[in-house]
Amino acid sequence: MTAVVDVEQAGAPAPAAPPAPRRPHRRWARVVRFRWLLVMLLPGIAYFVLFRIWPMWGAQIAFKNYVPFLGIQGSEWVGWEHFADFFSNPDFPRLLGNTLILAALSLFVAFPLTIVLALLLNEVRLSVLKRTVQTLVYIPHFLSWTVVVSLTALLFAIGTGPLSSFLDGLTGTETNYLADPDWFRPLILLQTVWKSTGWGTIIFLAALASVDQEQYEAAVIDGAGRWQRTWHITLPAIRPTIIVMLILQTGEILNTGFEQIYLMSNALNRTVADVFDTYVYFTGIQQGAYSYSTAVGLSKAIVGLVLIFGTNWLAKRFNQQGIF
Known part of the structure; x- marks a missing residue:
């Protein structure tokens, strides 16, 4: 019996040796x-x-x-005294409303326009025209908000601005568009779209470049039109990129931008122009309430962090790719 066991053990393969540990000099190499x-x-x-x-x-x-x-x-x-003072402040509902409205305009108007522009540029087949249009829509991104607001002031100046004169001719009334609270948010949206839409198409154009062209050829053979190819091939291919960018955009929902809002605000439109970013500047820098303004900024950052994790969780819940 012992001999049989010895023969079986002799015929059995030898156990594999444990992997050798990685040498430190390889890491330095x-x-x-x-x-x-x-x-x-x-x-x-x-x-x-x-x-x-x-x-x-x-x-x-x-x-x-x-x-x-x-x-x-x-x-x-x-x-938590400063946080309690901030949330109980009578200005908090107005600040929150102004911030959320501007963030919603950026999220639901400016962000989709970036995708639409990328899809339109992707359909341009003449390379010279495509590069020219791309260059023209990229240039506004490199302009500072000071330049953008100055151009807006020139275009909408009372009596002398070409756009204000055109709009006054259509409405029959003279309006101070730069000081009118009803025109503050449309002007902010127009500035954001003009400055940021072209630059935002870079990521989506890179995602569109990776789409398999054979799928388009097969769809054409099957009789699919241009809109059908876009809906059933292009958009599903760039859906992960759209979701990632949407998650990042959601995290910035309370970060409306200080420079643009501050330069466009004045004493007449302050009721709709005050947001968290400008409120932190006025209370912290001008009034010297450093602890209170820091509490406001920290609250905004925490909300943005929660929104990022929440949006990423929703993306994973619907079987989509998140950022982590």
């Missing part, structure tokens, strides 16, 4: 090999460390009664 890629990462890492991570140390003044002479550590701890 990979670092040396990709050293220039790592060097290119340094500016980005430095940016996030200096302007995103390190400032979080100062966010603790939102829970303190910050006094510059005493410093962060010497200031009195007040807990």
